[in-house]
Amino acid sequence: MTSWTSDDPGRTGSPSSSRLIVLRGNSASGKSTVARSLRARYGRGLAIISQDVVRRDVLKEKDRPGAVNVGLIDLMVRHCLAGGFHVVLEGIFHVAHYGEMLTRLVRDHRGHCYYFDIPFETTLERHATEPVADAFGEAEMRRWWRPRDLLPGGVEEIIDEHNSVEQSMTRILDDCGLATQVHV
Numbered sequence: 001m002t003s004w005t006s007d008d009p010g011r012t013g014s015p016s017s018s019r020l021i022v023l024r025g026n027s028a029s030g031k032s033t034v035a036r037s038l039r040a041r042y043g044r045g046l047a048i049i050s051q052d053v054v055r056r057d058v059l060k061e062k063d064r065p066g067a068v069n070v071g072l073i074d075l076m077v078r079h080c081l082a083g084g085f086h087v088v089l090e091g092i093f094h095v096a097h098y099g100e101m102l103t104r105l106v107r108d109h110r111g112h113c114y115y116f117d118i119p120f121e122t123t124l125e126r127h128a129t130e131p132v133a134d135a136f137g138e139a140e141m142r143r144w145w146r147p148r149d150l151l152p153g154g155v156e157e158i159i160d161e162h163n164s165v166e167q168s169m170t171r172i173l174d175d176c177g178l179a180t181q182v183h184v
Contacts, residue, residue: 018081019176020109022102023090024149024156025116027141028127030165031090034116037169038088042178047080049073051091051098065097074101081109086178095149106155112176114168115156120145122161 021038023031035048054076055061055069063069073089080087093102105111118126120142127133127141150156157175159168173179 018084018109019086019178020077020081020105020111021086021088021172021176022093022106022111022113022156023088023116024093024102024113024151025118025159026120026123026146026149027092027144028123028130029116029118030126030159030168031116033165034159034168034172035088035090037165038172041169041173042086042181045085046088047085048088048090049076049080051089051093055091063092063094063097067097070098070101073098074105077105078108086176092144092146094146095151099151102151103153103155106151111155112172113151113156114159114172115148115150116159117148118161 023035025031032050032052035050039046039048051069051073054073055063055067059069059072061067061069077087077089089102089105091098095102102113106113123141124138127137157171159171163171170179
């Protein structure tokens with residue numbers, strides 16, 4: 001698939017085919033698990049771009065405003081969308097550091113945004129079961145924690161601790177019109 005044209009040169013991807021799905025929230029809130037589940041259910045044609053992979057693994061960069069990862073993530077998302085891929089963009093993405101970039105992406109591609117609003121205690125319990133549990137603990141998670149760090153304009157739907165992975169995945173696929181387009 002190719003990029004579409006419009007009067008707005010900032011637009012990216014194909015509005016009739018590719019979808020942008022943004023999953024945001026605090027550490028251990030379930031974003032990565034839902035992203036992997038979306039990929040497993042949908043199959044080929046769905047790219048996952050993880051803030052952690054780009055920032056920590058590719059660049060080994062600190063999380064700060066204006067860091068190189070912000071622009072690289074934007075570029076990667078736009079490139080995948082223009083190539084006809086659906087994109088699941090997942091990460092903590094504090095508004096102070098990533099809000100402008102995310103707002104532009106959502107505006108330019110009519111993205112679907114979800115904020116995982118999970119209590120801190122629940123994220124601690126979930127973190128203890130993850131492979132990275134020994135890499136960082138409660139002190140770091142408290143330092144990173146931002147309650148309801150929502151994007152401006154009410155563009156995010158809330159996913160809370162009562163939503164299972166299956167419920168979240170089904171909701172997102174339905175909202176984005178992807179439930180019947182599975183490409184395993």
